[in-house]
Amino acid sequence: MKRLLWILAIILPLALTGLWFYGRSVAPVIIEANHHLASADTAAFRLPSDPKAAKRELQRAQKALTALRPKGLYVVIDTHANLLYLRTQDSVLMKATCSTGYGGELTDSTTGRKWIFNTPQGVFKINSRVENPWWRKPDWAFIEEGEKPPDDPRERYDSNMLGKYALGFGNGYFIHGTLYTRLLGVAVSHGCVRLGNEDLDFLFKRATYGTPVYII
């Protein structure tokens, strides 16, 4: 019995120490609250002592926040779940499965040019609306297939690839249709946002020039 207690007295602290170290290694890294806003408190943002000035300042802050929000419809693209929403501040009109950029890289071995196929994140606006769009294939579309980009621009056009409509939101990025509807929901695009036909119809009828597009 005494011997058993001795063994336990040695093994138990060792086991607990091992477990403690293991616990530290698997536990999430807790970072310090060093975000510049972590200290945002009532002391950091003080209202003026004069009640009228304080009221004006409060109203100004409320207006500034309200002004940031779109008054009408806006599009949200969730690149994490591959979902596209058409919504207002209070309600969602459409939730559709889409395909966004897969995040891969391509390097042109002859020139060293490099492309990263991500859907950009941030706030954009619809800046073009095209019916029956033709795709002007960029260089990467040929390089990816192991071909040389053609000198004749006419060889770059493809009338089938983008579906019935395309909504541009800047820098050559579009929300458009797809031939590969079975892959909707998987991040397989080169950065554009692919939608199914019915959802694209619905969106195209409602998203006008200037409609905000938020991408997360």
Add this chain to the structure above:
Amino acid sequence: MVMLILAVGCHKREAETPPAIPSGGALSPEVEYARLRTELSLADSGQPYLVLNVPDTLLEVRLKGTPVWTTRLDLIESDRGDLDRFTRKFTGGSKTWVRPVAGLHLFAAQEKTPDSVLAIVSEALNVKKELLQRDVPERFRIYWSESLMMDVVSEIEGRPRSTLANRVIEARTALRKPFGAARITVRLAPDDALTLHRLTEPGLATLLLHY
């Protein structure tokens, strides 16, 4: 000794309870102003931020002040008291409205796309399957500083990432509870859980709206 430690832990928790925000009441102009200015700063950053909107029972992601992802703050395994404790601790007597996410742990998840589909796609695109795959979490935990935690569960059956790591983390949580750890558990749809899990990373600003 244990009793003494527990007593000190409980005392500390009591001492941290701030009286500044009356539950169910309106905020004072000073506090409302601080909250607005805080959110304006977050909106200016151009980065998405998480909003725990307690008055409207919503969990939101906002970008430039605009809600871009919204779901119900559907609390489970916790009563109103847990939420109150969490919000009190989070706001620290209305001094702090925003905290950065400090950590994340995925307990169990299911793969979203069948391997058979990804095998074809990854070959066509010449990319690794792992790059295209998405984990739909069954359960994960978000940490903030001062032992604040939110568990997110979804109604799918996932595979544990590491049973031992999960148990160790649960044991650590249980040990911390008497010393003021505050945890809430929310239920989300699988798609929402996926979005929140992928979007959340250390440093993600989290704004608490609490009236």
